[in-house]
Amino acid sequence: MTHPWFQASAAPRVLAHRGLVPPDAEGVAENTLAAFAAAHAAGATYVESDCHLTADGEVILFHDDDLVRVAGDPRRVADVGLRELQAIMGTRGGLLTLAEALDSFPTLRFNLDVKVEAAAAPVGRAVAAHAERVLLTSFSDERRRVALRSAADGGGSPATSGGTRTIARVLGAVASRSERLARRALAGVDALQVPERHRGVRIVTRRLLDAAHRSGVEVHVWTVNDAGDMRRLLEMGVDGLVTDRADTALDVLSGRA
Known part of the structure; x- marks a missing residue:
């Protein structure tokens, strides 16, 4: 539920x-x-x-x-x-x-x-x-x-949203293409809140989104302030945008921007 x-x-x-x-x-x-x-x-x-x-x-x-x-x-x-x-x-x-x-x-x-x-x-x-x-x-x-x-x-x-260790475990499971490990890592959390990239490494991928969604977990990306980036991430299927420009993001969602 x-x-x-x-x-x-x-x-x-x-x-x-x-x-x-x-x-x-x-x-x-x-x-x-x-x-x-x-x-x-x-x-x-x-x-x-x-x-x-x-x-x-x-x-x-x-x-x-x-x-x-x-x-x-x-x-x-x-x-x-x-x-x-x-x-x-x-x-x-x-x-x-x-x-x-x-x-x-x-x-x-x-x-x-x-x-x-x-x-x-x-x-x-x-x-x-x-x-x-x-x-x-x-x-x-x-x-x-x-x-x-x-x-x-x-x-x-x-x-609740997973912390750094939880996210690392999920990313490892996704990299190994193990749905069993991904489900285990995602157990007990409702969301993953992550940057799109960390130190040049892409975190948000379609494989991560698919693994999270199969476990009923949302993926929220921070901190996204550019309208073009917002649209691109939404098209990928992310579930939430953490943003300093909530007004812009709401306009993007409504089609006003």
Whole structure:
């Protein structure tokens, strides 16, 4: 049975990568209240975001380990409390805790990347009551599994996308043309979220798509911002585009671009 996360709309899906920051939105940072509101206003159903833990134990939506790129502050996110982070981000679009995001955007589906080990269990607890509209992922399969177990302890069962080791196992199975190994590698995941290429090596191929689809697993490609690339990947049969330009991707899907 398909997880409810996937039932909000038919594939192919547009996943608004860290929300949407329009080109004319001066001063607005990614992963903020303003960015998610813009994605929602553009018509996005799915948003991708990242989870870190503050010094006082709050799960926030933030990508980087530190504040250098976003705020010019050298401190690590884990060393700063929630109130101070809210003040820093107040003029940059508005910081969101995970709980605030889930409550503020009840119609959005969230694709959440657990960035640090300390955040894994708290993320699972936070999404347990919203599991039908959450997909949990991480580059670390262990972090992902900790978050899933924590959600299950709270009575929730989010969807999930495989981490780096899972993806490596799937790619190995596809390269060996072993459907049995591919099915084994894909067991327990609902999606694979991958770049089209990694270090010059093509990841997204028709063989990968066919293997995933035979196991009922979707393939989402990140981060795709060019309309021509979007059309080409959709023609290949990918199930989702993770993009900074959710507005453009939605226009491509509708035939307006």
